[in-house]
Amino acid sequence: MTKFVLVGSGLAGGLLAAYLGRRGYEVELYERRGDPREGNMIGGRSINLALSTRGIHALQQIGIADEVLKHAIPMRGRMIHEKSGALHLAPYDVDPNKHINSIGRAALNTTVIEAAQRHPNVRVHFNHKCTGVDLDSATAQLFNPPSPGYGVVSTSSSQQRQSGSDLNASTLDELSALAEKLVEKNPRSLPHRTFLALARLKQNRAADALAVYENVTVARGALTPSALVVHAAVLAANGRKDEAKSEISQLRTDQLLQEEKRLIENL
Ligand SMILES: Cc1cc2nc3c(=O)[nH]c(=O)nc-3n(C[C@H](O)[C@H](O)[C@H](O)COP(=O)(O)OP(=O)(O)OC[C@H]3O[C@@H](n4cnc5c(N)ncnc54)[C@H](O)[C@@H]3O)c2cc1C
Numbered sequence: 001m002t003k004f005v006l007v008g009s010g011l012a013g014g015l016l017a018a019y020l021g022r023r024g025y026e027v028e029l030y031e032r033r034g035d036p037r038e039g040n041m042i043g044g045r046s047i048n049l050a051l052s053t054r055g056i057h058a059l060q061q062i063g064i065a066d067e068v069l070k071h072a073i074p075m076r077g078r079m080i081h082e083k084s085g086a087l088h089l090a091p092y093d094v095d096p097n098k099h100i101n102s103i104g105r106a107a108l109n110t111t112v113i114e115a116a117q118r119h120p121n122v123r124v125h126f127n128h129k130c131t132g133v134d135l136d137s138a139t140a141q142l143f144n145p146p147s148p149g150y151g152v153v154s155t156s157s158s159q160q161r162q163s164g165s166d167l168n169a170s171t172l173d174e175l176s177a178l179a180e181k182l183v184e185k186n187p188r189s190l191p192h193r194t195f196l197a198l199a200r201l202k203q204n205r206a207a208d209a210l211a212v213y214e215n216v217t218v219a220r221g222a223l224t225p226s227a228l229v230v231h232a233a234v235l236a237a238n239g240r241k242d243e244a245k246s247e248i249s250q251l252r253t254d255q256l257l258q259e260e261k262r263l264i265e266n267l
Helices: 011-022 053-061 065-069 106-117 169-185 190-202 206-211 225-237 241-248 259-262
Strands: 001-006 026-030 048-051 072-077 077-081 087-091 101-103 122-125 129-134 141-145 148-156 160-163
Touching: 001 011, 011 026, 011 106, 048 106, 053 065, 065 101, 065 106, 101 106, 106 122, 122 241, 129 190, 129 206, 141 190, 169 190, 190 206, 190 225, 206 225, 225 241, 225 259
Parallel strands: 001 026, 026 122
Antiparallel strands: 048 101, 072 101, 077 087, 129 141, 141 148, 148 160
8 A cells, every 4th residue: 555654734734644544545644843732833824824715625625624614704805904094995805795714723734634633544743853855765754852863764664763862773773874875875965964973873983973074065054953953962972062062052942852952961
């Protein structure tokens, strides 16, 4: 049976998972944030969304349009406030009975995810941040704070492996070898190098982890908090604590995942 690995349980990811689940496919959906039902805000963008025909149609297909629209507030037009204080209503439609619907993003997102989860063949994994993909080998690298380290998820099997401090040496060797292959295939990929550096760090091969960054020039914008944290941890493991601290000072620690924080907690 074809298996799909989706990254991001936003509106598109959740809906696609529900559609694929309905067709009987095996779906693994990974989301970097925590489960919104456990009090985590989906947030980030606008608080409310305007839902209209196209969106409602998509929700109808998976049988949740009525459930979602129960909480909607009709929006018939845009009220323009002139400087003089005069009000001018610009209707969204010529037909006064037609309207768009204001709906909370978090509630809509949760309802869509729950619709996907009604299919036993759909599994949603929160707190999993994707840090790279390799389309040739059909693998995704995922950072999972509750079980320390990086995981490699393969779309070709249900296998999921993780490299972390609690893993045995042979699994770490395997992951390190896989990371080496990924870097060989795509030497310009910083996520792959980060993965390799972390795997070697966990193997207590500090110097080899540092060697991963040799002759690499990285554009400033490409330096994600995850990449910076691993690099700083590698520097520290090689006795270059001042440089590591200086790198960490560029980071907003609230942007870091729990496991990322753990990598630098002794600095
Ligand atoms: C200010 C603003 C207002 C908008 N208002 C409306 C509106 O009124 N009506 C409307 O229809 N549309 C609106 N949109 C557009 C709408 O938000 C997007 O079309 C929709 O959210 C796209 O869905 P998505 O699933 O692609 O992305 P998102 O909803 O952004 O979901 C992406 C998900 O992926 C996760 N993610 C990201 N990176 C990773 C990673 N590396 N690993 C794992 N998970 C990851 C994120 O945490 C997130 O949950 C608005 C957009 C903006 C910016």
